[in-house]
Amino acid sequence: MEKNLNWAVLGTGVIANEMAQALKAMGKTLYAVGNRTHEKAVTFAEKYQVAKVYDDFHEMFTDPDVDVIYITTPHNTHIGFVREALKNKKHVLCEKSITLNSLELEEALALAKENDVIFAEAMTIWHMPLYKKLWELIDAGKTGTYASNANEEHEEIADWLADGVPALGKVQMIQLNFGSYKEYNMKNRFFNMDLAGGALLDIGVYALSIARSFMESKPDQVLSQVKFAPTGADEQAGILLMNKEAQMATLALSLHSKQPKRAVISCENGYIEIMEYPRADQAVIVEAESGVHHTVNAGEAKKALQYEMEDMEQAIKTGDVHKLKISDTKDVMDIMTDLRKKWNMKYPGERWE
Ligand SMILES: NC(=O)C1=CN([C@@H]2O[C@H](COP(=O)(O)OP(=O)(O)OC[C@H]3O[C@@H](n4cnc5c(N)ncnc54)[C@H](OP(=O)(O)O)[C@@H]3O)[C@@H](O)[C@H]2O)C=CC1
Numbered sequence: 482m483e484k485n486l487n488w489a490v491l492g493t494g495v496i497a498n499e500m501a502q503a504l505k506a507m508g509k510t511l512y513a514v515g516n517r518t519h520e521k522a523v524t525f526a527e528k529y530q531v532a533k534v535y536d537d538f539h540e541m542f543t544d545p546d547v548d549v550i551y552i553t554t555p556h557n558t559h560i561g562f563v564r565e566a567l568k569n570k571k572h573v574l575c576e577k578s579i580t581l582n583s584l585e586l587e588e589a590l591a592l593a594k595e596n597d598v599i600f601a602e603a604m605t606i607w608h609m610p611l612y613k614k615l616w617e618l619i620d621a622g623k624t625g626t627y628a629s630n631a632n633e634e635h636e637e638i639a640d641w642l643a644d645g646v647p648a649l650g651k652v653q654m655i656q657l658n659f660g661s662y663k664e665y666n667m668k669n670r671f672f673n674m675d676l677a678g679g680a681l682l683d684i685g686v687y688a689l690s691i692a693r694s695f696m697e698s699k700p701d702q703v704l705s706q707v708k709f710a711p712t713g714a715d716e717q718a719g720i721l722l723m724n725k726e727a728q729m730a731t732l733a734l735s736l737h738s739k740q741p742k743r744a745v746i747s748c749e750n751g752y753i754e755i756m757e758y759p760r761a762d763q764a765v766i767v768e769a770e771s772g773v774h775h776t777v778n779a780g781e782a783k784k785a786l787q788y789e790m791e792d793m794e795q796a797i798k799t800g801d802v803h804k805l806k807i808s809d810t811k812d813v814m815d816i817m818t819d820l821r822k823k824w825n826m827k828y829p830g831e832r833w834e
C-alpha cells in the first residue's frame with residue numbers, strides 16, 4: 482500500500498490556516514504544527530485536529546515521523562528554516578518568495594540534492610489546472626496551426642478543435658497588472674524591511690511566474706522603474722522584460738493601490754485574458770481576426786493549495802519533479818535578485834555574494 486505522507490506546518494498565520502483546510506479537503510489530516518508563539522500552535526492544533534504540537538518548533542525538523550514540511554513564515558526567515566529541514570532530510574514546500582535571492586536558492590537546491598529530498602516553492606501558478614491547460618494550448622498551436630498528430634501529446638486538442646479555438650501562434654507580448662492596497666503598518670510583513678517586505682517578493686513573484694511560464698526562455702533583458710515606500714521597501718514598480726526570442730512582458734505592480742490582477746498573453750492569432758490570477762479557473766481567448774471569444778475553464782480557484790500539495794506529494798512518491806517547475810522558480814528568482822541589486826535594495830543582514 483502507498484505510504485501516507487505526514488505533513489507538518491511551520492507557522493499558524495493566514496496561509497497556514499488555508500493549508501490545513503486544504504489538507505482536510507484532500508481527506509488528510511495535518512500531522513504536526515509548530516509556531517514561534519506556542520499558544521497559537523495549540524489553538525491551531527485544536528481547530529484542525531492536528532496530532533502533534535511541538536513545545537519548541539525546531540523539534541519539527543528532527544521528528545522522524547515528519548515527511549514533508551510546509552514553511553509559512555515571512556520571507557526573511559525562509560532560508561534558515563529551509564536549511565534546517567533539508568539537512569534533516571525532510572522534503573520542503575516553501576511559501577513564496579521561496580528565498581530572498583538566487584544565492585540562497587542555489588544553496589538550498591544544493592542541500593536538497595545532497596540530502597536526496599525535494600525542495601519546491603508553493604507557487605500557485607505552477608499548479609492550477611487552468612495554466613496547465615493554457616500552456617498545452619499554446620504549445621500545441623505555437624506554429625499557428627495544430628499539427629495533425631498534436632493530439633498524441635496534447636490530450637485536449639480534440640476539444641479545442643471542436644470548440645473552434647484557434648491555434649494561437651507564437652506568444653509575442655504579455656501584460657500583467659497586480660495591485661493590492663496595504664497600509665504602511667510596521668506590525669505586519671508587507672512594508673517591513675526586517676521581514677523582507679515590498680511588492681516584488683510579495684506579489685511581483687506571481688506576475689513574473691506567469692510571464693516566465695508563457696515565455697520560451699528566460700528573459701535576458703530587464704528594465705524597470707521603482708518607487709519606494711517610507712520604509713525603504715519597494716512600493717510600486719514598472720518592469721519590462723525581453724528574451725532572446727524577442728517575446729516581451731510588461732508588469733505593473735503596486736502594494737499601495739488596487740489594480741485588477743489581470744494577465745493578457747498576446748499571440749500572433751489572438752490573445753488570452755486571465756482575470757484574478759494567481760488563483761484563476763477561467764480565461765477568455767479572443768481571436769485576433771474575428772474577435773470571437775472562447776471561454777476556457779479548468780479547476781477551481783478555491784482548491785489552489787490542494788493542487789500545490791497534490792503535485793508535491795506526487796513528486797515525492799514518484800521522484801518526477803517536472804510539475805514543480807524548479808527551473809522556472811530559479812529564473813524568476815534571478816530576475817528578482819537582479820532587479821533589487823539594480824535598485825540597491827538590500828534587506829537587513831542579506832548576503833548578495
Ligand atoms: N500562497 C498564497 O496565496 C499566500 C502566500 N503567502 C506567503 O506565506 C508566507 C506567510 O504569509 P502569511 O501567512 O500572510 O503571514 P502571517 O503574518 O499571517 O503569519 C506568519 C507566521 O510566521 C510566524 N513567524 C513570523 N516571524 C517568525 C520568525 N522570525 N520565526 C518563526 N516564525 C515566525 C508567525 O508566528 P507568530 O504567531 O509567533 O507571530 C506566524 O505564524 C509569506 O511567505 C507569504 O508571502 C501569504 C499569503 C497568501
Ligand SMILES: O=C1CO[C@H](CO)[C@@H](O)[C@@H]1O
Nearest residue numbers: 577660661662671683684
Ligand atoms: O500571496 C499573497 C496573495 O495575494 C496577496 C495580495 O493580494 C499577497 O499580499 C499575499 O502575500
